[in-house]
Amino acid sequence: MNAKRKRPDTISDSVTEQERIVHEVIQSKQDMGISQQDIKREINLHSNLIAKCIKSLVSKNLIKEVKNIHSRRQKHYMSAEFEPSNEITGGAWYVEGSLDKEYINVLKEQCWRKIYGLKVATLEGIADAIKRSNVSQIELSKQQVEEIVKALVLDNEVMEVRSTGTGEFASIPVGKACYKCAGKRGYGGEPKLGALASIPCGVCPQISRCTPDGMISPITCEYYKKWLEF
Amino acid sequence: MVTQYGIKYAVNLITAHFGDLVAKVCECLLRRGPLTLQAIVRSTELTSSQVKNSLLVLIQHNCVQAFILDQTGEHGDGAKQSTQYIALFDNIIQRWRFPKFLTMVSKKLDKQCVELLEGLLQHGRLTLKQMFDRARSGQNEGDDVVQEAFVKLLNAHFIERCPASEPVLTNPTKEEEAARKRAAKSGKILEVQETLEQRVVEAAMPTEALRFLFATETEPTADGGKDKSNSSSVTLGEKRKHDAIESKAESGATDEQVVLWRANIDEFIRHLRHKACIENVRARFDDGAVIVFGAMLEATRSAEKKVKTENSVPLSLSSIYEEVIKSEEGRNITFDRVRASLVQLSCPPFVKAANESYSVDFKKIIELAQHEEVESIVLKRYGRDAYRMFRLLSNSGHLLETDKVADATFVEKKETPIILYKLWKDDYLQLEKLQIGVKQTPFQLWKVNKSTLKVHVLDEMFHAAFNLSQRVAFELEQEKELSNVLQDKRVNRLRKRLLLESSQMKLDDAIMLFHDF
Numbered sequence: 001m002n003a004k005r006k007r008p009d010t011i012s013d014s015v016t017e018q019e020r021i022v023h024e025v026i027q028s029k030q031d032m033g034i035s036q037q038d039i040k041r042e043i044n045l046h047s048n049l050i051a052k053c054i055k056s057l058v059s060k061n062l063i064k065e066v067k068n069i070h071s072r073r074q075k076h077y078m079s080a081e082f083e084p085s086n087e088i089t090g091g092a093w094y095v096e097g098s099l100d101k102e103y104i105n106v107l108k109e110q111c112w113r114k115i116y117g118l119k120v121a122t123l124e125g126i127a128d129a130i131k132r133s134n135v136s137q138i139e140l141s142k143q144q145v146e147e148i149v150k151a152l153v154l155d156n157e158v159m160e161v162r163s164t165g166t167g168e169f170a171s172i173p174v175g176k177a178c179y180k181c182a183g184k185r186g187y188g189g190e191p192k193l194g195a196l197a198s199i200p201c202g203v204c205p206q207i208s209r210c211t212p213d214g215m216i217s218p219i220t221c222e223y224y225k226k227w228l229e230f
Numbered sequence: 231m232v233t234q235y236g237i238k239y240a241v242n243l244i245t246a247h248f249g250d251l252v253a254k255v256c257e258c259l260l261r262r263g264p265l266t267l268q269a270i271v272r273s274t275e276l277t278s279s280q281v282k283n284s285l286l287v288l289i290q291h292n293c294v295q296a297f298i299l300d301q302t303g304e305h306g307d308g309a310k311q312s313t314q315y316i317a318l319f320d321n322i323i324q325r326w327r328f329p330k331f332l333t334m335v336s337k338k339l340d341k342q343c344v345e346l347l348e349g350l351l352q353h354g355r356l357t358l359k360q361m362f363d364r365a366r367s368g369q370n371e372g373d374d375v376v377q378e379a380f381v382k383l384l385n386a387h388f389i390e391r392c393p394a395s396e397p398v399l400t401n402p403t404k405e406e407e408a409a410r411k412r413a414a415k416s417g418k419i420l421e422v423q424e425t426l427e428q429r430v431v432e433a434a435m436p437t438e439a440l441r442f443l444f445a446t447e448t449e450p451t452a453d454g455g456k457d458k459s460n461s462s463s464v465t466l467g468e469k470r471k472h473d474a475i476e477s478k479a480e481s482g483a484t485d486e487q488v489v490l491w492r493a494n495i496d497e498f499i500r501h502l503r504h505k506a507c508i509e510n511v512r513a514r515f516d517d518g519a520v521i522v523f524g525a526m527l528e529a530t531r532s533a534e535k536k537v538k539t540e541n542s543v544p545l546s547l548s549s550i551y552e553e554v555i556k557s558e559e560g561r562n563i564t565f566d567r568v569r570a571s572l573v574q575l576s577c578p579p580f581v582k583a584a585n586e587s588y589s590v591d592f593k594k595i596i597e598l599a600q601h602e603e604v605e606s607i608v609l610k611r612y613g614r615d616a617y618r619m620f621r622l623l624s625n626s627g628h629l630l631e632t633d634k635v636a637d638a639t640f641v642e643k644k645e646t647p648i649i650l651y652k653l654w655k656d657d658y659l660q661l662e663k664l665q666i667g668v669k670q671t672p673f674q675l676w677k678v679n680k681s682t683l684k685v686h687v688l689d690e691m692f693h694a695a696f697n698l699s700q701r702v703a704f705e706l707e708q709e710k711e712l713s714n715v716l717q718d719k720r721v722n723r724l725r726k727r728l729l730l731e732s733s734q735m736k737l738d739d740a741i742m743l744f745h746d747f
Contacts (some may be wrong), residue, residue: 069643093640104640151640153625154618156605159578180577183514186662192513194606195740196687199733201694203610208656210697218697219704228705228729230722 015060016077018045022053026063026077031085033066033078058129067097092144107140107148112157112187115149120161120168122178123149149179156182156191234687237261239696240322242558246699247325248287253568255284256293259317264297264426266314285315292492293322295393297430300400310595313396316430320746324495326738335388342371342379347388347493355392355492358542380491381444387532390441390494393434414531499537503747506739507580507595515574521570523562523580525553526590544587547572564644596747603740604687608658615641616649620658622676627664629675657686688744695737702730 015023025042026034034042039050054077057063061080068076069090078084093099114129115121121129127145140148152158159182165174172178183191196202200223201210210216220222232240239262245253258274263276265273270281288294295318298311328351336344349364350356356364358380365371383389435441511523529549530542545553551568554560572588575581578598582591584612601624609617618639621628636646653659660679664670708721 042350090643097638099642101281101640147638150638151618154621155614155641161577164573164576166433170474191606191609192602193610194603195736196603196691196694197606197610199694199698199737201690201697202607205611207690207693210693212696212700221697221701224701228726230725 015057015062016053018049019053019056021045022050023057023062023079026057027079029078031078031082031088033068033076033082033084033088035068035071035074035076037074039077042152061109065225069094069097090110093147102153103150108152108155108157109187111145112181115152115158116187120163120178120180122172122176126179153179157187158182200224232260233685233692235689236319236323236694237270239464239692239699240317240319242696242699243322243325244288244293248284248291250642252284252287255281256317256322258296259315260319264299264311264314264430266318270315278527288317289395291325292392293318293325294493295430296396296724297433298343298396298398308343311398314428318431319429319497320431322429323741323745324499326734327498327502327742330502330738331388331493334498334501335383339382339386339388340379342375342389343383346376346379346383348490350389350493355490357488357490361491369455384442384444387442387497388493389441389491391436392490392492393431393436395435398428399433401431417545441625444658455456493586498530499742499746500534502739502742503537503592503596504531506599506743506747507590507592510595510599511580513577514578515571517559518563518567519571519574521557521563522550522554522568523575523590525557525560526550526581526588529553530590538592540591541582542590542592544584544589546587550588592747596743599743600684601693603743604658607687607690609651612649612652615639615645619646619649623659623676624678624680627678629677632676636675647674650674658683684744688741691737691741691744695734695741698734698737702727702734 021043022039022045025039036047036050036054039054040047043050045053054063058065058077063077065081066076066078066084066088068074068088070088076088082215090097090099093104095103110130110133111126113161114126114133118125118129123142127140130140130145149158153160158179160177160179163169163172163174163176163178165172169178189200194202200221201207201218204210204223205220206216210218210221212218237257239390240260241253241257254274258270259744262273264282267278267281267285270276270285270706271278274281274286274360285294285296289296294315296313296315298313300311330349331351335347345368350577353360361380362373362376365373365376365529379384380389404615411590445686452730470487507527508524512520515523526542526545529545533543544731547565547569550572551565554563554568572583576583578594579591580595581588600708603619608620613618619635619641622635622638632647632650633643636643639646641649650659650661654661654676658678660677662675662677665672698747705723705726709727712719712723729735
């Protein structure tokens, strides 16, 4: 992936030799950046000295602190001329290093409603429908629509099918992937509860330790007791 | 494959129905595989007479089959024949389902058929004479009523002749084994390993011609009594021509005295399988599609050669339509509506179309139902994020790296491995580590192995079924001890029992889905 740069590479004359070395290490990581711990692994300088160099470079606007979704606790640094890559920001779905779940859920519901309205929809059809309704202020790329729709498939809200070119698929080329709402329930409804899942044993984290005469048994089970309370 | 809790569950059933002694012999066979009488005696430390009597009970009730293993010595030193006994796990677990079988017959046939079947289920196997005697002493019904009910049950294939008492089983020769392995390797045949239990059952089963054959002493009808479609009655004259039937007239005994009959479990399971498929269709499609689907099953049921049939016999559109309009609810359905329903049923592909004919894809329907059951467990036990991850891995069918799972399911990168580990620890996922370069942390790759997972989930179901039965027994004991409690507590106890028993029924449906269908 091409690193994003804002301005040509420059080094201030006022940096010390150690600061220059630290800056070079950070710069070499381009738009991926690097943590203080990893800097220490690459160059043989004391942690305190590295920390001092980093503080100085930040104050001189030669480097900046960025969020890395892979290691939220550790600080991550990048040379000032680069923009953080999607790999460390998480891309469009991340804000300040965390998943923007509210935004994702809103988009999921909107996509589902478009699919429900269209009965059978291709990705292009869904993307068009969202664009036309202007629900999202930000334009969604086709890839982003695909990611949302595939997440709906994983939620079992929507199913992926192949067009047969006939009947409800008449306007869609044969073999093209399209999407339909799954089942008869509305959006957000729970899938049908299975037989094992509807009894205490089905959800019990201790099932493998449960025996008829053991400490955990169906006779002494607290989950059973609650389940059978009337 | 019989799982650990499958065995516990089966033994629990046998104990409840026949007591500890019989259960001990049954458990010995279930855990150790087929054994001779002497080996059972040694293993159980019971007397020979106790073991023999227990085996007789188990054989009478179709829970054990005797067979002779013909072991030709490797150096051609004469065949060794020894009678061994094998526990029929598949039959034992059916014992819990007898009420379901009786309900089915009460809906499809009449009260007399239900009573006759009840006798067969209670006693395991009976001759026709024993059925007559039972009816006379119990319901005070005449032989002709009983025979009529018997023929109805036989025509519907709900009862069958009992299997041979000691079939001979030969081990495949080395040449046969090698040829089968070669064919499997080249992909020419699907290598389906039959279990020993299946081989014994197959060897003992009467031929298809004989299985539902009922010899009578009536005069031949105008057409010679040859209604091949469903009648199983032939005249004595016809019977003598069958090589497979011993001539009972020579010994002086009639069929009704010596031929033993029993409930045909296969047919009941087939009906229940169809019922489960219809319910699955009902959950996804409209009433019209359900009627069309049901009609297809009705039309092709008798052509199914085995219970776990993957596809129904293909039917043309007009054959399906003819079957649809036979029923009251299907009478108003038009030809076009039938066609439209068939298109509906192709997505998901419950019905496949090829060369202007349609067949039901049972395998697909059962698989989808199994996936839904497992996914429901994952959702309830581990939460929605885990549910999405599990579905991703299950649908993809191959290994996926942790970050890819996080991206596709919209879960934080740091939380994803924690959830995946939980699923892996409980054997719902497989984990492989991929090391690239010495210094780098290995990549973690995750996968759903459907075949091992199915066995694992089935064992959990047997465990849960066993637990439920233990709890039911406990609640019943409590009820007896507290028989003088106040009315409101009694109502609560009744509610508890109803909840437990309905849960048992529902769980048993799920066990059938994973084990019998």
